[in-house]
Amino acid sequence: MWLDAGADKVEVKLRRFDDAQRIDMLAEQLSADLIVLHQHIGIARTACGHVEVMIEDARFWGPPATWPGYFYARAGSNWLAGDVTKRPALTVRHESIGITAEISPISPLLDWIKHRMLPPAELGHHGGPINTLKISGIVAPDRESLQTALVDIARSLAFDLEAFTGDGFVLPPRTDDDARQAWWSGDELTLEPRRRPAAEPILSLRSYDSQAISYLHHAKRSHAVPIAAFLGYYQVIEYFFSRYTRKSAVALLRAKLADQDFAAEHDRHAVDLIDALAEHTKRVHNERAQLRITLTDCLLPEQLRTFLRADEALHTHLGPRGPLTALPPIDIDSDQLINQVAERIYMLRCMIVHSKPEFRGSESVLLLPDSPTALLISDDVELVRYAAVAVIAASGT
Template identity: 30%
Template sequence: MADVESNYEDEEFEEQEISPQVLAEAKEKIAARCAASGITFEEVVDEIADSSSYKFGFKCGRNVKHILVWGAKGLLEFLDVPFEDYCFLSDLDAICSYKDGVIEAGIRPVSFNGQGVSIPFVYRQLFGVFHSKDFDSEENKLIVSAEGDNPITFEISPGTHCYKTIAQNPGRQGLTLKLSGVNIKQHDKAVELLTRSADSLLFQLDLLTNVPFILRKQRRRSGGRLIRRVRGAEKVELKFPDSEFDSAPLSLYWYGRSADEMPLLQFLAYYQVVEFYFPIYSQSEAQRKLKAILKNPTFRGDRDSDVARLLTAIQVSRNGTFGDERSQLKATMIECVDADSIREFIESDSVIKEFYLSGSKSLPFHKIPLANESLDLRGDIAERIYDIRCRIVHTKSDSRDVSGELLLPFSKEAELLGSDIKLMQYIARQVLIAGSRAYHV
């Protein structure tokens, strides 16, 4: 919706001032403009609340992005903007007009140490504005243009009325990056140009102002950030602790809990909690393997092949642990995580369950066969976790490791790690509990 400075009563009064005839004419005009440009448009009536909302379906790459506009006043805002000339750019909170050669994308400051960045601080650093009364000044913009024959221009400033209306972003001081003079007619090329230009400009902006900005992403429902479960009204009951934990992995656990806006860092923090216990549980696994080999009646200590079997079983890594990292992860999970409990954890959360049944198919990691109810999932979960870990740190510990490109921050794949992070967090908790010892004063 457009920017409106009024309280609830004013909005309600203005809504009543819109006559049925004016609203009907507006719906007819907007429907005709939508039909001519391939945008879907429908009215959604809430009979209980006796109100209507309006649903637009804009082109967004190969998909459709739906925008929901509330009330007659919000709908009338669309009459004042050339919305039919615009489409959305996939994965980004950005609109593009090939006709006018314009791209406008929302940008947001990255939080410092988990704390948000205030609008006054941003405006002071970017535009030299110290007083809130000056926030709406038309002078609050940064503009640079290419030299020579290339007419492209970049501008960082508050979002335009057109952007706020179409993208349904009513924030008055929300900033956008605008590209004008763009001679592109294809969606993928528009995304590539916007991303490449934003990377250059926003990195420069960080160097000049110490305010890191990134392109604002479209919100995702599946596999992304998960809703926190809210407790009931009952009071929490604590008990005197009977266990204490190793300080190093617990510190990593708290680090993961604090990194909500950094999914790759969060995943690695939880992984490192589990990794801390690799030497303990990989040794237990190696002992079992050795016992099984030595108890075999056919084992001969003077036979080279049998000695080679022993060496393979205890394969010591450079850090003194037994086996490669993949097998150490599996050994730790087998020792610390109950097979039934981890399946119950996945299936008790509808978002996570649906993600592993169908939503995770687009990600290039080992699939968890959740549909097989009789299968112990721990081995497959360990394979998936290790795949993700390798893609984040981009290492190849052995020839069986997953091949693929580096998993980058702010990428589509990184945003879809929500369920994997929750699962990794659960495993980290179980390993911490298994590795705890009796509490002492």
């Protein structure tokens, strides 16, 4: 059998099956408009707007890629020995647009032909039945439009899942065997982000910044080294600094122009406006101020309080009796909660980046990478992760 793959054709050798039910299921999925995706490991039916594609866990993906599979390992589990927990099937729908997305076990058809789209080294690595992303209801006039829609919908759903449940995924490209070499060992999986509280996933179809999500995935893969994970999530927030400092300047400008006493034809008023913008620029020039502005714009105090109260260990860690006494504590009932969070994140970032001790009173703390103190920042990683996800979500369109 030959399937359309753009300018080329993909040969799929027929083989005998002993399972009659599997043959029936396979026959139902064969149709004249069936094509092979040329950028991803998947298939599509152009007439009905249905796509099925292989996805990978965001924790284990990254250039160079690992192997295909959307399933996660419990903390302390032995991935290489196959001790993994499979995710249940998931179906979400956007009613107004008519798009349905499903994550469920691979279909017989894709399972049958995936060996034609994967390098040989990949074929034995997925550890059994895997889940794929299936999207239906896509209205696309041609192959390229279908491909674009797939990427947009997959990216949106991937971040929604990451924000709601911590189960993000990536849409890996088709690559050759040399590019898909494992870059980690099983020991690196002993730490991972805390499981988020159970939530009802959604299909928002919002668009999120792909570069920021790349930083987010990098941070998620770094949880075995808390210092690296903290800096990874900080990079996510830092990525948006320029956007929100400019936004604050625009807000100031509009407020001045909207003042009923402002008269542009008066030189004094114009000079006052210039001075106000210059002072604002000077005030937000430093990184501490940019972090505070970004978090103030993106975080909702009540949602942040709910998050902190739901995690007793984190609440205690951040409070006045927490173990990192060189860092300012956080009072979740304070009306300055977001400013306190921003200050703690900033000070911890400085302790890591500048390799110098921070002082609180007469106490000095040097955050050495292999020290017990460095491991204590795992709870602060949860805090900065929450902030990073919230910033991406608030910046979506």
